[in-house]
Amino acid sequence: MAMAPTEAAQSIEFAPKRAFAPPVKPSPIAEGAAIPGGPLRIEGHAGEGLYWSLRGAGATPQVAAAYLSALATKIDDGDIGPSDAFDLVLGRNKELLYAGLQRVGQAGLQLVRWTADGRSEWIDAANAQRPVSTSSGLMMPVDGHITSYFGYRYHPILHLTRFHAGVDIGAGWGSPIVAAGDGRVVAAGWAGGYGREVQIAHGGGLVSLYGHMSEIVAQPGSFVRQGQLIGYVGSSGLSTGPHVHFEVRLGGQPVNPLGVRFTSAPVVDTHLVEAVKMRLKALLSVAVTKSNNTAGA
Numbered sequence: 001m002a003m004a005p006t007e008a009a010q011s012i013e014f015a016p017k018r019a020f021a022p023p024v025k026p027s028p029i030a031e032g033a034a035i036p037g038g039p040l041r042i043e044g045h046a047g048e049g050l051y052w053s054l055r056g057a058g059a060t061p062q063v064a065a066a067y068l069s070a071l072a073t074k075i076d077d078g079d080i081g082p083s084d085a086f087d088l089v090l091g092r093n094k095e096l097l098y099a100g101l102q103r104v105g106q107a108g109l110q111l112v113r114w115t116a117d118g119r120s121e122w123i124d125a126a127n128a129q130r131p132v133s134t135s136s137g138l139m140m141p142v143d144g145h146i147t148s149y150f151g152y153r154y155h156p157i158l159h160l161t162r163f164h165a166g167v168d169i170g171a172g173w174g175s176p177i178v179a180a181g182d183g184r185v186v187a188a189g190w191a192g193g194y195g196r197e198v199q200i201a202h203g204g205g206l207v208s209l210y211g212h213m214s215e216i217v218a219q220p221g222s223f224v225r226q227g228q229l230i231g232y233v234g235s236s237g238l239s240t241g242p243h244v245h246f247e248v249r250l251g252g253q254p255v256n257p258l259g260v261r262f263t264s265a266p267v268v269d270t271h272l273v274e275a276v277k278m279r280l281k282a283l284l285s286v287a288v289t290k291s292n293n294t295a296g297a
Contacts, residue, residue, distance in 0.1 A: 039089050039090060039091055039092070039097065039283060039286055039288070040089070040090045040288055041087070041088070041089045041090075041284065041288065041289040042054075042057050042058055042059055042086075042087075042088050042089075042090070042289075043057070043085065043086065043087050043088075043289060044056070044057040044085065044086055045082065045083060045084065045085050045086070046080050046081065046082050046083070046084045046085070046086060047082050048082055050068070050077065050080055050086065051064050051065075051068065053086070054067060054086065054088075057086075059088070060094065062094075063088070063090060063094060063096055066096040066099075067086070067088050067096060067099050070096065070099035070111050070113075070122050071099060071101060071109065071111070073111070073122050074109055074111065074122075074124065075101075075109070079103075079106075080101070080103070081103070081104055083104045084101060084102060084103045084104055085101070085102040086100065086101055087099075087100035087101070087102065088100065089283045089284065095113075096113065097112070097113050097283055098110075098111065098112055098113070098280060098283050098284075099111040099122065107126070108126075109124060109126075110124060110125040110126055110280060111123065111124055111125075112124075112125050112276050112279055112280050112283075114272075114276060114279075119225075123272070123276050125273075125276045125277050125279075125280045138180040138181055138208065138248065138257060138260050139178070139179075139180045139181065139226050139227060140169070140180070140246075141169070141177050141178055141179070141180050141208075141210055141230075141244055141246055142169050142171045142175055142176070142177050142178070142233060142244045142246075143171060143175065144169045144170050144171030144172075144175065144233075144243070144244070145169065145170055146167050146168065146169055146170075147168045147169070147170040147243060148164060148167065148168035149164070149167055149258075150164060150165070150166060150167055150254075150256040150257065150258070151163070151164060151256075152164065165247050165254035166209065166211075166245050166246050166247030166248070166254065166257060167245075167246050167247075167256075167257055167258065168243045168244070168245055168246075169243055169244045169246055170241070170242070170243045171233045171242060171243060171244065172233065172242060173214060173233060173234060173235070173242040174214060174215075174232050174233060174234075175232065175233040175242075176229050176232060176233075177198075177210055177213065177229070177230055177231045177232060177233060177244055178226075178227045178228060178229055178230060179200055179208075179218075179224040179225065179226055179227065179228050179230050180200070180208045180226065180246070180248075180257075181200070181202050181208065181226045182202065182223075182224070182225050182226050183200040183201050183202035183203065183208070183223070183224060184200065184201050184221070184222070184223050184224075185198060185199070185200055185218045185219060185220055185221060185222050185223075185224060185230070186199050186200065186201045186207065186220070187199035187220065188216050188218050188219060188220045189216070189220075190236075191211070191237070192237065193237045193238040194209070194211035194212065194237050194238075194245060195211055195212045195213065195234070195235075195236025195237025195238075195239060196211075196212070196213035196214070196215070196216050196231070196234065196236045196237070197209060197210065197211045197212075197213065197237075198210045198213065198216060198218050198230050198231055200218075200224060200230075205250055205251040205252075206248065206249075206250055206260070207248070207249045207250075208246070208247070208248050208249075208257075209245070209246070209247040209248070209249065210230065210231065210244055210245070210246060210247075211237060211244065211245035211246075211247070212233075212234055212235055212236050212237055212239045212242075212243060212244060212245050213231040213232060213233065213234050213236060213244075214231075214232050214233060214234025214235070214236065214242075215231055215232045215234065216230070216231045217229050217230055217231050217232070218230035218231060223272070248260050
């Protein structure tokens with residue numbers, strides 16, 4: 001990334017060989033207290049230094065830094081070429097709402113700031129993918145103690161030895177059950193011996209299952225965050241007392257939940273895709289455009 005412009009040396013003999021971009025004069029609109037009339041759109045090319053090209057196009061230091069931070073959630077700034085074009089939209093109070101980048105020979109970015117459930121994040125309008133959590137293991141879905149482990153066991157109701165595809169966690173009736181990780185609810189309802197059950201797809205073929213609930217909170221098709229309430233402990237289905245049957249499947253096959261580690265895999269929310277695209281369309285349609293396609297070049 002290009003260094004900040006400096007004053008030229010006084011002596012010609014000691015003048016630096018490198019040619020620096022001249023000092024920029026930021027736009028009075030972008031430097032003002034607020035943007036009159038609504039959102040402002042700023043466009044230009046990266047040139048030899050993206051930060052200084054942003055400043056030359058009228059972005060404040062804070063806005064330029066916010067734009068670079070948004071891009072950093074998806075790509076390395078070293079991958080940005082001088083001919084790549086930036087595109088950003090600021091709100092009435094100069095907050096960055098959209099960070100776009102058109103890249104030569106590579107897929108571009110259309111990052112929209114999205115706030116939901118008290119959390120703000122940058123979502124690419126091209127696919128609106130949300131990554132699953134990357135952690136040392138799955139979060140335990142309930143505060144309790146394990147009463148039965150993964151593997152073959154003697155079933156207390158059926159009175160025979162058979163494979164137990166998950167772990168049982170004993171807890172008080174009505175205790176909250178939370179999602180073990182980020183994902184989409186693919187099933188929520190009655191499931192035979194599992195009783196009231198919720199299944200969550202986490203991406204990469206990983207699915208977690210929570211059985212024997214007394215009440216289901218999660219809605220089919222909805223997206224949940226790690227630690228979000230999905231139901232309450234009960235004893236529905238084939239159960240001898242209040243507990244959670246916690247099961248994890250990888251590619252349809254049960255695996256030991258206590259040994260599972262998450263990997264970063266995208267979970268696509270089709271409803272979110274459309275909502276983000278509509279938000280982006282609205283932003284670009286009302287924003288007043290200011291461009292400086294040669295700034296910093």
